[in-house]
Amino acid sequence: MSLMDSLAAGLSLVGNVEAFFMLFCGLVIGVIGGAIPGLSATMAVALTLPFTFSMTPINGILLLLGVYKGGIFGGSIPAILIKTPGTPASSATILDGHPMAERGEAGRALGMALYASCTADLMSNLALILFAGWLASFALSFGPPEFFALILFSLTIIAGVSGESLLRGALSALAGLLLATVGLDLVYGTNRFTFGDPNMMGGLNFIAVLIGLFAIPEIIAMAWNPVAHLGRTRALGKTRCTLADYWGSFKSIIRGSMIGVFLGSIPGIGAAPSAFLSYSEARRTSKNKENFGKGEIEGVAASEAGNNGVAGATLIPLLALGVPGDVITAIIIGAFMVHGLQPGPMMFIINVDIIYGLFIGLIVSSVFLLVVGSVAIRGFKYVADVPKRLLMPAVLVLCIYGVYAVNNNIFDVGVMFAMGWVGYLMMRNRIPAAPFLIAFILGPLLEDNFRQSMLMSGSDPSVLFRGPITWFFWLLTCVTVFAITRSTLRKKVPLS
Amino acid sequence: MTTKSLHLRIGLAAVLGAAILALYAIPTFVFSPSNVNIIVLAPTFWPYVLSGITALVGLGLIATSFFSDLSGFDTEDTIELSEGPAPWLRLVALAVIMALIMFGLPRLGMVWTCMLAFVACAFLFRTRHPYMALVCAVVVPLLLYAFFAHVAGVAVPQGNFVRLP
Numbered sequence: 014m015s016l017m018d019s020l021a022a023g024l025s026l027v028g029n030v031e032a033f034f035m036l037f038c039g040l041v042i043g044v045i046g047g048a049i050p051g052l053s054a055t056m057a058v059a060l061t062l063p064f065t066f067s068m069t070p071i072n073g074i075l076l077l078l079g080v081y082k083g084g085i086f087g088g089s090i091p092a093i094l095i096k097t098p099g100t101p102a103s104s105a106t107i108l109d110g111h112p113m114a115e116r117g118e119a120g121r122a123l124g125m126a127l128y129a130s131c132t133a134d135l136m137s138n139l140a141l142i143l144f145a146g147w148l149a150s151f152a153l154s155f156g157p158p159e160f161f162a163l164i165l166f167s168l169t170i171i172a173g174v175s176g177e178s179l180l181r182g183a184l185s186a187l188a189g190l191l192l193a194t195v196g197l198d199l200v201y202g203t204n205r206f207t208f209g210d211p212n213m214m215g216g217l218n219f220i221a222v223l224i225g226l227f228a229i230p231e232i233i234a235m236a237w238n239p240v241a242h243l244g245r246t247r248a249l250g251k252t253r254c255t256l257a258d259y260w261g262s263f264k265s266i267i268r269g270s271m272i273g274v275f276l277g278s279i280p281g282i283g284a285a286p287s288a289f290l291s292y293s294e295a296r297r298t299s300k301n302k303e304n305f306g307k308g309e310i311e312g313v314a315a316s317e318a319g320n321n322g323v324a325g326a327t328l329i330p331l332l333a334l335g336v337p338g339d340v341i342t343a344i345i346i347g348a349f350m351v352h353g354l355q356p357g358p359m360m361f362i363i364n365v366d367i368i369y370g371l372f373i374g375l376i377v378s379s380v381f382l383l384v385v386g387s388v389a390i391r392g393f394k395y396v397a398d399v400p401k402r403l404l405m406p407a408v409l410v411l412c413i414y415g416v417y418a419v420n421n422n423i424f425d426v427g428v429m430f431a432m433g434w435v436g437y438l439m440m441r442n443r444i445p446a447a448p449f450l451i452a453f454i455l456g457p458l459l460e461d462n463f464r465q466s467m468l469m470s471g472s473d474p475s476v477l478f479r480g481p482i483t484w485f486f487w488l489l490t491c492v493t494v495f496a497i498t499r500s501t502l503r504k505k506v507p508l509s
Numbered sequence: 510m511t512t513k514s515l516h517l518r519i520g521l522a523a524v525l526g527a528a529i530l531a532l533y534a535i536p537t538f539v540f541s542p543s544n545v546n547i548i549v550l551a552p553t554f555w556p557y558v559l560s561g562i563t564a565l566v567g568l569g570l571i572a573t574s575f576f577s578d579l580s581g582f583d584t585e586d587t588i589e590l591s592e593g594p595a596p597w598l599r600l601v602a603l604a605v606i607m608a609l610i611m612f613g614l615p616r617l618g619m620v621w622t623c624m625l626a627f628v629a630c631a632f633l634f635r636t637r638h639p640y641m642a643l644v645c646a647v648v649v650p651l652l653l654y655a656f657f658a659h660v661a662g663v664a665v666p667q668g669n670f671v672r673l674p
Contacts, residue, residue, distance in 0.1 A: 067661035180516075180569050184523055187563045191530070191556065194539075198552035203540040205552055232630070236603040237596045239634045400638050406630035407649050410623040413610065414653045418663045423614050430607045442519055460555050472547045 023369025026071050033381075035072045036374050039079020040381050044389040046080065047087025047099040049399060052408070054084025054100045056228050058344045060408065062220060062351075063415030070352035071367055075374045077348050081341050082134060082324050082378050085284060086386055089126040089317055090393045094119055102284030102320035105292045109305060109312030116308055117252070120390070124254025125262065125310050126317045127386040133270035133318040135379040137325030140274040141332075142372045145361075148333035152358040157465035158477050162486035164459045167280035167336050169490045172448045173497040174282055185439065186448035192217060193456025200464060212424040219347050221416045221428040222453055226446045227340070228412050229433020234440065235405045254310075262314035265295040269315045273322015278329045283339040283447070284320040291319025325375060331356050332368060336455065340447045343454055351419070516574035523567025530560040602633055618668025623650035 027033070039061070046057025058080045065073030088100030093110035106126060113122040155163070168190075172182035195206045196216030207213040259266075269291035276287040295315030296305040305312045327338030328345075335357030337343035349356050354364060361368055416429045439446050463477075470476035477483060535556045545551040606629050613622035627646035636642050654673060657663040667673065 064656070064661075180566055180573065181519065183566050184519065184563065184570070187559055187566060191559050191563070194556050194559070200550055201542050201545070201552055203542060203552050205539045205556065206534070208538060233600065233603060235634055236599040236630075239599075400636065400641070402634040402636040403631055403638060403642055403645055405634060406627040406642070407645060409630055410627055410649050410653065413614075413623055413626075414619065414650075414657055414665075417614075417619065417665070418657050418661060421664050423611070423666065426614065427611050430611070433607075434604075442515060444519070463555075464550055467547065467549045472549050 019365050019369045020373075022366035023371075023373050026366050026370035027075070027373050032072055032075055032370070032374065033377060035068070035076040036079045036378055037381050037385070039076040039081075040083035040378065040385045041079075042076075043080035043083020043085075044087035044090075044385055045083075047084035047103075048090040048389060048393055049099065049401070049404065052099075052231070052404065053227075054081060054088060054102075055340050055344070056231065056408070057084045058341050059224050059227050060411055060415065062224075062344060062348055063411075063418050065348055066351060066418060070349075070354060071370045071374075073352060074345065074348050074367075074371060077345050078328075078371070078375060079378055079381070081345065082321075082382055083385060084341075085321055085324050086127065086130045086134075086317075086382060087389065088320075089130070090123060090389065093122045093126065093313070094393060100284075102288055102323070103316075104285060105288035105316035105319065106313060108292065108316070109307070109309045110316075112306070112308030113310065113313065118308070121252045121254045121258065121310065122308075122313050123390045125258055125313050127383065127390065128254060128259050129262070129266045129269070129314040129317040130321040130386065131379050131383045132266050133273055133321035134324055134382060135376070136267075136270040137274050137277065137322045138372070138375040138379060139325075140278070141325040141328050141375065144278065145329045145333045145368075148329060149358040149361040152334050155358070155482065157462040157469065158479050159482045159486070161459065161462040161466055161477060162483045162490070163334065164336065164455050164462065166486045166490045166493070167330075168448070168452055168455060168459070170280060170282065170493050171451050173493055174286060177443065179494075179497045181442075181444045182448045185444050185446065186452040189449040189452030190456040190459070192222070192449075193453050194460070199457070199461055210424075212422065216457075217428050218416070218419055218422075218425045219350070219454065220419045221425040222432050223344055223347065223450055224412050224416055225429040225432025226436040226450055227344075228408060229429060230436035230440050230446075232405050232409050233433060233437040235402070239402055258310055259314075262311040265291075265299070265311050265315040266318040268294060268298075269318030270322040273319050273324075274326040277323030277326030277338060280330045280334075280336045280338050282323075283327075284323040287323050288316045288320035291322075292316040328371075328375075332360065332371075333358060335360075335458075337451055340450055343447075343451050346454060513574045516570045520567045520570030520572075520574060523570065524564050525567075527560045527564035527567060530563070531557060535560065599633055603630070606630060606633070614666055616668055617670065618672075619666045620650045620654045620673060621668060621671065623653075 042061055043054060043057055046052050047054045058077055061077060061080050065076055068076070084100060085102055088098055088103035089106045089110065090099065092098040092103040092106040093114050096107055096111045098104045098107060110122045110126065113119065168186050172186040173179045195213055197214050198205055204214065272291045272294065273287045276282045276290065292312055292315045295311055296302050299305065299311055301309055301311065327342045330336045330338045331342045331346060335355065337346050346356055354360065354367065412429060413426055416425050417423065419425060436446050466476050478487065535553055539553045539556055541551050541553045548554060606626055610622055610626050613625070624646050627649060628642060631642035631646065654665055658665045
């Protein structure tokens with residue numbers, strides 16, 4: 014199929030009001046979700062997922078992608094106005110955004126955040142369109158040993174960079190892999206940790222686990238400290254972001270976008286490190302480096318470009334290899350699975366219309382984000398006024414309905430509650446939840462590819478190192494472990 | 510809590526968990542046919558490998574707690590713990606609410622159980638808007654019922670007492 018044919022197929026799928034309406038709704042939900050401190054973009058995507066079950070695959074996935082992109086931008090609003098990042102990715106935005114708000118320039122900072130976000134988002138989407146197809150065609154030559162090495166590399170990097178500690182991240186990933194072994198064995202069909210319960214024979218429900226890990230701990234944290242969220246909202250002020258401001262920061266925006274695209278395309282790194290790297294590069298090269306941290310608009314631009322540059326790029330490994338780039342894309346992979354789609358290289362052959370439909374939708378989302386973001390900046394006051402102590406019970410009710418709706422099974426609600434307490438325990442002990450969830454998703458794939466490799470080779474482990482592709486991923490894994498260990502030792506913070 | 514003690518605690522838990530898995534849980538709850546010729550294909554192989562690596566990571570955490578330069582203080586935790594027993598009581602209350610939800614879902618139905626759960630949670634979180642909480646407790650579950658039952662076609666549990674259209 015030629016490029017034009019593929020584009021036409023994609024357009025036939027999304028060329029209707031309903032698809033764009035879903036995308037727009039997703040952006041609105043995402044911006045609101047991201048803007049409410051404590052209700053992160055991740056939670057917003059997780060809570061929206063159950064509503065997509067009754068939709069067509071393309072509409073459901075566009076809705077979730079809208080929530081994702083809106084949520085990443087939305088997180089910058091409370092970061093600037095109340096010094097509380099709506100999402101972890103917005104932490105770097107606080108550094109200069111909040112000092113600007115204290116000077117009465119919140120409107121200017123938010124305007125720059127929006128323009129930098131939209132520019133970076135567009136660049137990230139273009140990178141996705143350019144590279145995903147190429148990577149998928151390359152991945153068609155992968156066999157089980159190559160996929161095993163790739164997944165192992167992804168898990169290593171996710172474990173290493175998700176939290177403050179490699180060992181704690183590794184422990185989280187191992188727990189996820191162990192939980193993924195629950196159910197019937199893939200080869201022999203015998204029970205593994207099912208405790209004789211037929212509900213557990215198919216393994217634990219993915220959506221129950223993810224909502225349990227990412228939404229319920231916030232509710233439990235609210236029970237622990239019901240006043241933790243209270244903060245003082247700054248006014249927007251009279252100054253606005255001008256074209257001169259934008260052009261003055263343009264170099265940092267482009268650099269930040271490229272950093273975001275590069276880091277986002279590596280599974281597991283996510284938006285927060287990208288935002289901080291982009292910020293530090295902007296500070297290093299800026300003429301106004303002494304103003305960074307005191308309310309420099311270029312700092313806001315760089316950090317926002319860094320975190321939004323990741324949004325499209327994380328879909329590159331998801332669509333091309335079937336490996337989620339971060340927690341949110343791990344949730345989005347759930348939407349694909351619910352609709353009977355399996356992301357990966359074969360999707361570029363079997364479901365090319367959906368792939369190109371998503372590409373078109375993503376490009377349009379950058380324009381929609383500009384519109385929704387402009388309104389959201391002015392309307393934040395109303396979002397900030399939503400009483401959090403009423404919001405969290407509503408989230409609990411939504412979680413119950415959503416998780417039940419997956420399989421019409423009350424057992425899944427119990428799994429969600431149990432995982433919620435596990436997630437809270439991890440939160441209290443500063444063990445990152447992202448490696449747990451991604452390992453839980455990739456666990457069956459890892460084991461399956463390992464077993465297939467062993468079957469292919471008559472249980473000769475050298476098959477796992479059979480060619481340049483496997484060598485490449487093994488080398489990357491070793492380099493990752495070495496680099497993370499060295500950097501943590503240098504910082505004199507936990508080797509862990 | 511210091512980072513050292515955190516690592517020691519997590520490390521010990523990991524080693525203990527791995528030992529329980531390897532010595533009790535895997536032999537008891539993972540069934541492997543007796544005629545498995547290739548050991549790496551056995552259903553028990555992967556869980557054993559994972560429990561082995563978990564033990565190693567646990568040992569690593571214990572080792573870092575003794576030999577690494579870990580001097581961080583989790584100040585947030587220290588502040589939170591100074592609040593006294595009330596937070597713990599609220600956690601227990603939330604756990605009880607969750608247990609009651611599980612008990613109530615098949616008996617009262619999802620809508621009524623969620624209404625009660627909403628009210629219980631709102632008051633547990635010491636809401637400053639009690640009347641709005643009551644209104645939301647009725648409206649939110651009903652709206653979600655309307656969507657999931659009539660739009661998404663989900664068979665929402667109705668319970669044994671009052672049934673909704």
